[in-house]
Amino acid sequence: MSRRDQAIAFFKEGYNCAQAVFLAFCDLTGIEKDAAARMASPFGGGFGRQREVCGAVSGMCLTLGTLFGYDAPGDDVQKAALYRDVQELCAEFRSRCGGSMICRELLGEIGNDMAPKPDARTADYYKKRPCAELVGEAADILESYIATHR
Secondary structure, three states: OOHHHHHHHHHHHOOOHHHHHHHOOHHHHOOOHHHHHHHHHHHHHHHOOOOOEOHHHHHHHHHHHHHHOOOOOOOHHHHHHHHHHHHHHHHHHHHHOOOOOEHHHHHHHHHHOOOOOOOOOOHHHHHHOOHHHHHHHHHHHHHHHHHHHO
16 A cells, blocks of 8 residues: 555544544555644644644655654754755645635635534544645655655
């Protein structure tokens, strides 16, 4: 099963968009599934349903940092390289996903609901939202990046 398919399957199990992407790479990050789900949990719905940065993008970047991030605060070379890569991955996401990486813009009319209570995961929920496809795109972008940087 591709990373894209794994991420979509996690999303359809009920994980939020950030969790779905991050969980699809647990075998590479070495983070246990339950810990990874907790780590990514605040990023769903564009940072806790605030509809800001798409959770799929957050999950993609969280995975990128886990695998390729820097840990020396004064290492400006590594910091710049990571930020360049983040910008490139985000640009690819925007290119594939209608020009935005902002949750409310990606959701259109339904992106105005910022109530903290998540919507029930019904068939109608999945029909109205592009989230499963966005999760798939983020996982696909990241999988391609990893293939060329490992």
